[in-house]
Amino acid sequence: MTTHLPSTSQNGEEISAEQFNRIFHERNVIVLDCRSNGDSVKRANRFFCSLRLPALLQRRLMGGSMRLSTVPDLKDLNNSPDQCPEVLLIPGDSEQDEQLSAALARNLKSNHYRHFVLGEPVKTLLSQFPTLRDAADENWNTTFQMNSMPGQASGQQASSGPLLNLNQLRLEGEDQGGKQRAEFPVKLTNFLYLGNAETAKNRDVLKKYSISHVINVTSNLPNTFEEDPNMRYLRISADDNASHNLTKFFPEAISFIDDARRNDSACLVHCLAGISRSVTICLAYLMKTEMCTLDSAYEWVQKRNASIAPNFHFMGQLTDYEKMLGLNSNRVGTYPSSAPRSPSCAIEAAAVSQVGGLLTPPPTSCSASPQSSNHSAKSFH
Amino acid sequence: MGMSATMGDSASIPGVFFADFGPAPPEITPEGYHEVELNKTKWVLPQWYNSLKPLGEGAYGVVCTAEYEPTGDRVAIKKFFRPFQSTIHAKRTYRELKLLRTLQHDNVLEMIDVFTPDPDASSLNNVYFVSVLMGSDLQNIMKIQRLTDEQIQLLIYQVLRGLKYIHSAGIIHRDLKPSNIAVNERCEVKVFLSFSQLSFLILSFFKILDFGLARAQDAEMTGYVATRWYRAPEIMLNWMHYTQTVDVWSVGCILAELVSGRPLFPGDDHIDQLTKIMSVVGTPKEEFWSKIQSEEARNYIKNRSPIIRQDFVTLFPMASPYALELLEMMLILDPDRRISVSSALRHDYLREYSVPNDEPVAMDTVINSIVTIDPAEERATTLSDWRELIWNEIRLFQNSARRLSFVSCTDTEEEPMKI
Numbered sequence: 001m002t003t004h005l006p007s008t009s010q011n012g013e014e015i016s017a018e019q020f021n022r023i024f025h026e027r028n029v030i031v032l033d034c035r036s037n038g039d040s041v042k043r044a045n046r047f048f049c050s051l052r053l054p055a056l057l058q059r060r061l062m063g064g065s066m067r068l069s070t071v072p073d074l075k076d077l078n079n080s081p082d083q084c085p086e087v088l089l090i091p092g093d094s095e096q097d098e099q100l101s102a103a104l105a106r107n108l109k110s111n112h113y114r115h116f117v118l119g120e121p122v123k124t125l126l127s128q129f130p131t132l133r134d135a136a137d138e139n140w141n142t143t144f145q146m147n148s149m150p151g152q153a154s155g156q157q158a159s160s161g162p163l164l165n166l167n168q169l170r171l172e173g174e175d176q177g178g179k180q181r182a183e184f185p186v187k188l189t190n191f192l193y194l195g196n197a198e199t200a201k202n203r204d205v206l207k208k209y210s211i212s213h214v215i216n217v218t219s220n221l222p223n224t225f226e227e228d229p230n231m232r233y234l235r236i237s238a239d240d241n242a243s244h245n246l247t248k249f250f251p252e253a254i255s256f257i258d259d260a261r262r263n264d265s266a267c268l269v270h271c272l273a274g275i276s277r278s279v280t281i282c283l284a285y286l287m288k289t290e291m292c293t294l295d296s297a298y299e300w301v302q303k304r305n306a307s308i309a310p311n312f313h314f315m316g317q318l319t320d321y322e323k324m325l326g327l328n329s330n331r332v333g334t335y336p337s338s339a340p341r342s343p344s345c346a347i348e349a350a351a352v353s354q355v356g357g358l359l360t361p362p363p364t365s366c367s368a369s370p371q372s373s374n375h376s377a378k379s380f381h
Numbered sequence: 382m383g384m385s386a387t388m389g390d391s392a393s394i395p396g397v398f399f400a401d402f403g404p405a406p407p408e409i410t411p412e413g414y415h416e417v418e419l420n421k422t423k424w425v426l427p428q429w430y431n432s433l434k435p436l437g438e439g440a441y442g443v444v445c446t447a448e449y450e451p452t453g454d455r456v457a458i459k460k461f462f463r464p465f466q467s468t469i470h471a472k473r474t475y476r477e478l479k480l481l482r483t484l485q486h487d488n489v490l491e492m493i494d495v496f497t498p499d500p501d502a503s504s505l506n507n508v509y510f511v512s513v514l515m516g517s518d519l520q521n522i523m524k525i526q527r528l529t530d531e532q533i534q535l536l537i538y539q540v541l542r543g544l545k546y547i548h549s550a551g552i553i554h555r556d557l558k559p560s561n562i563a564v565n566e567r568c569e570v571k572v573f574l575s576f577s578q579l580s581f582l583i584l585s586f587f588k589i590l591d592f593g594l595a596r597a598q599d600a601e602m603t604g605y606v607a608t609r610w611y612r613a614p615e616i617m618l619n620w621m622h623y624t625q626t627v628d629v630w631s632v633g634c635i636l637a638e639l640v641s642g643r644p645l646f647p648g649d650d651h652i653d654q655l656t657k658i659m660s661v662v663g664t665p666k667e668e669f670w671s672k673i674q675s676e677e678a679r680n681y682i683k684n685r686s687p688i689i690r691q692d693f694v695t696l697f698p699m700a701s702p703y704a705l706e707l708l709e710m711m712l713i714l715d716p717d718r719r720i721s722v723s724s725a726l727r728h729d730y731l732r733e734y735s736v737p738n739d740e741p742v743a744m745d746t747v748i749n750s751i752v753t754i755d756p757a758e759e760r761a762t763t764l765s766d767w768r769e770l771i772w773n774e775i776r777l778f779q780n781s782a783r784r785l786s787f788v789s790c791t792d793t794e795e796e797p798m799k800i
Contacts, residue, residue, distance in 0.1 A: 054569040055487065056539065060734060070531055070733040302650065309651040312618055316677025319684070 012089060012105055014119035020088060021129040023116065028085040030077070034092040034101045062103040068111065077113060087115035090122060184274055185209065186305045191261045194282055194305065196274035197221055206231075206268065213260040213267035215253055217246075217277040221270075232259075238277055246277070247317045250284045257285050275307060280314040284321055294322045414498050419445055424460060425498040425507065433458075446514050449785070455514040456493065464508050464771070471767035474508060475758070478774045481510065483750045484550065485783065486741065488543030490515070490563055490571040493785055495778050502772035503765070515563035515571055522564060523638065530701055532568060533639045538734040539570035540632055544722045547572065548625045549742035550751055557631035558611040559638070609654050610644050611635065615716050617651055618673055626719040633711030640700045640708075655682070662714050663690035669715045703730035 015023070023029060060066035069077040077084060087108055091101040101117075108115045118125065126132060185193040185205060199205055200214060201224040212230055216223055219237040226233050234256045238244040253269075260267035269285075271277035279301060286297040302308055310318070410416050410425060417424045420435050422443055432448040442461045449456050464474040481492040494511035519536070522528070528536070540562060547554055554561075554574065563571045609617070613630035637645040645661070648654025659665075664687050673679045693705050700708065707730045710720035720728075726735055761767055778784060 056542075056569070056734070056739075057535075059739060060736065063736065063739075065736055066733050070534075306650070312655075312678035312681055313675035314677075315652070316675065316679070316681035319681050320677065 012108070012115045012117045015116045017118070017120045017125040017128050020116070020118050020125055021132060023086070023088060024132065029088050030085045031088045031090065032104055033090045034104065058100050058103075061107060062099055064103075068104065068107040068113075077111070084113065087113055089115055089117045091117060185211075185268060185270075186274070186301075188282055188286070188301060188304060191266045192257060192282065192285065193266055193268045194274055194278055194301070195268050195270035196278075197270065197272050199268060199274070200224060200270045209268075210265045211260075211268045212263070212265040213256060215256060215267065215269045215278075215281060217269065217271040217281055221272065232256075236277075236281070238271075244313075245317065246280050246284075246314055247321055249281070250288070250321060253281050254285050254288050258289070274305075276310045276314060279308045280310045280318060283310070283318055287318070287322060287325060287327065291325070291327065293327050294318050411498050411500060422460065424458075424509075426458070426509070427496055430456070430458065430511075457512050457514045459510045459512075461508045461510075465506060465764050465768065468762070468764060468767060471764055471771070472761075475767055475771050475774065478508075478510075478771060478778075480751065482774060482778050482781075483747050484547075484574075484743075485747075486543060486546040488539045488570055488572060489546060490574065492778070493783070495775050497772075497775060502769045505768045505772050508771065508775070513571075515569075516565045517563075518560050519562040519564055519635070519639075520559035523559060523642075527642055528639055530640075530704070533636070533704070534731055534733065535568055536562075536564070536570055536639070537632065537636055538726070538731045540572060540635070541722055541726050541731070542740050543570065543572035544625075544628055544632070545726060545740055546743060547574075548628070548722055550747055552751070553625050554628045554631075556612075557628050557635070559635060562635070609651060610647050612654075613716065614655060614658050614714060617655055618678060624716055626716045626721065629711050629719050629722060629725065630716075632725070633708055636704070636711065637697065637708055640697050640704055658714075659688055661691050661696070662712055664688045665714055672715070672717075701730070703728070706730065 024031070057066070057071060061068065077087075089101065089104060089108075092099075105115070105117070184199045185195040187193055187209075193199075193209055193211060197218075200216065200221065203225065205211075206214075206225070213232050213234070214223065215234045215236060217236045217238055219239060223233040223235065225231045234253065236246070236249045236253065238246055238249075257267045257269075269278045269281050282301060283294065283297045286292065286300060287294060290297070292300075298308075413428055414425050415428050417426065417433050419433050420443075424433060424445070426433075426447070429450045430447040431450055433445045434447075436444040436446050436457060442459045444457055444459045446455050447458055448454070461474060465471050478492075478495065482495075485491055490512055492510055492512055496509050496511075497505060497507050499505045499507055540557075544554065544557075552574075554572065557572070561572065561574075611631040611634045613627035616627055634645050646654060646657045648657050665682075670679055670683075673682075693700075693709055697705060697708065707720075707725065707728050710728075711725065713719045725731070726740060727737070757766075757770060761770055
């Protein structure tokens with residue numbers, strides 16, 4: 001062990017490449033590399049880059065408003081003197097880098113850290129001691145573990161695996177709920193389909209599912225095939241916000257859907273996205289005709305399409321409708337998705353008993369007014 | 382042959398049909414460009430982009446990574462799907478390009494290049510955007526490791542610093558989540574304005590009555606689909622007017638997750654989301670109720686039994702006192718009482734990094750560029766008009782000092798200055 005003289009330099013003790021290599025392997029050290037990202041050293045840095053300070057941190061350090069130990073990678077500088085690692089400083093190779101080096105040195109000095117400054121070019125260091133290149137390269141992929149060097153006595157474990165996952169710039173977010181968005185149209189019963197704007201203008205889809213009735217719950221999307229004598233439309237002009245009352249449309253919508261059922265065809269209920277308005281109408285229909293609670297109806301629809309989300313304004317209206325129907329809600333103090341799942345869901349039981357057939361006709365006749373229905377529905381020619 | 386190429390392009394997008402409204406792609410690769418086939422998509426790029434690898438595909442474009450040969454940096458390149466399929470698509474492309482050309486802040490992911498292999502405006506049909514490729518995002522980092530409190534401070538500070546700039550430009554992010562926070566190996570952060578989200582921001586801010594597009598985006602943005610774990614409750618309650626503090630709520634959720642190691646409000650659906658929120662922050666006070674416009678929505682939520690706000694000290698035993706204090710002020714149900722971004726930047730939790738005159742806001746020229754509709758844009762009605770406008774935007778950026786500016790990213794200014 002070579003005896004080192006006490007530091008006589010304002011900026012720490014200058015050391016040779018040989019001394020650098022020895023200290024690196026024998027002692028608990030942190031290496032601070034102050035070189036810039038200029039073209040000439042960009043690739044070289046790949047082989048020896050133990051700490052690259054973000055520009056923001058460089059400015060904070062040079063401004064004197066930040067303690068060096070605050071840098072995430074330099075947390076060990078908070079340790080007590082006998083456990084504190086020593087610092088090997090690689091000075092910068094440009095005027096600005098010199099400023100950073102000086103700022104770091106002042107910071108280290110004012111906090112009484114022992115540090116050394118490499119007095120020879122990095123190229124010399126790497127050519128004389130190629131193992132440093134390999135050692136540093138290993139650390140390139142251990143982001144946030146850059147204070148853990150192979151020679152460190154503590155034998156600290158580097159984190160496992162590189163962090164360079166290239167998932168940035170994904171254009172479609174992953175649904176963290178793990179549920180899959182259903183393809184439209186979504187079949188709710190043998191004669192009732194939930195759809196969006198695309199469904200409503202796809203003639204092949206409408207034909208495939210025997211859809212002759214369409215409820216359009218928008219104010220601005222067209223009734224695409226209303227000239228077709230075999231198609232019937234019911235428009236419910238509503239926007240998806242807190243100023244529309246869908247409740248008043250429930251009776252005629254229910255009557256309209258039942259008309260499709262009685263004619264052995266199907267009804268499509270759609271809005272723009274098939275998420276809020278159209279779902280609200282379907283929920284109301286299921287509650288009314290199957291005499292089930294909002295919880296049960298909601299769960300039934302959600303099982304078939306996870307991406308339903310009637311806004312809370314419509315949920316409030318459905319709750320009021322549930323009360324009007326006199327259904328037993330069991331929902332004091334709970335929300336639909338928080339309620340315990342009933343093993344005897346009405347719709348589920350009905351579905352099981354109707355293998356291949358339609359659901360059982362509702363026990364109560366539809367309360368819709370024939371006059372109202374005729375007024376709203378498009379008539380046959 | 383041109384028709385065959387067009388059919389091939391259409392066939393590469395399964396289940397989606399695109400009519401070809403524009404001219405056929407160029408048959409000859411222009412000088413200085415080279416052609417690469419990648420996952421059935423043809424890329425025509427300047428020769429300085431090489432080593433392409435696929436990254437992802439979305440509704441409006443496909444993304445790959447590439448190496449910028451002069452420096453070895455990897456970049457992300459987005460190729461638009463048929464930007465001139467309709468005037469709506471063209472308008473979207475134009476505004477996205479204009480916005481990205483305008484925003485400039487080191488904590489906001491920005492465009493560093495834009496190019497087209499097409500020779501002139503009249504034949505413009507291919508547009509590519511380029512941005513720096515950050516190594517990872519916060520979502521992936523949190524999957525792999527727990528971060529120290531110092532690292533968390535540094536990350537949160539940079540997110541808020543980027544938000545301060547975005548908000549000063551009149552933009553609300555609205556969709557902050559870990560996967561929209563890009564992080565590199567030096568712990569540098571860039572807030573990522575997702576491409577589809579940008580279109581919504583542009584449209585909503587310009588207040589153009591573009592119903593078809595605006596409504597489609599609105600359905601995606603108001604809490605219905607995809608990730609809602611970080612979304613402010615007032616968005617889910619369909620408030621008419623959001624404020625910028627919706628983003629502070631998101632930062633609060635992210636900070637809580639960084640501290641505890643698990644999501645704070647992992648709702649199964651939008652109803653469960655609100656349930657989980659209230660189980661932590663408590664049921665609303667009367668002054669909050671009065672701000673919910675819909676009586677039906679108020680009644681629906683009021684059915685729940687009163688809940689007292691949970692003790693954050695118990696909820697986050699690992700958090701430092703300062704972190705807890707900031708969390709308390711961020712996760713307040715009433716957006717009018719929630720801490721602002723500027724105040725959060727000055728909180729003691731971030732005191733090591735807070736330097737107000739190095740937390741830039743958008744210059745007036747940036748704000749004017751975003752809010753003003755220039756006369757040419759107002760007059761644009763045909764695809765040909767939009768081609769001309771987009772061509773001009775591309776040339777403007779290519780001639781600016783910012784093109785490929787990351788090559789020399791050293792900070793040469795002595796004093797921090799307004800960007």
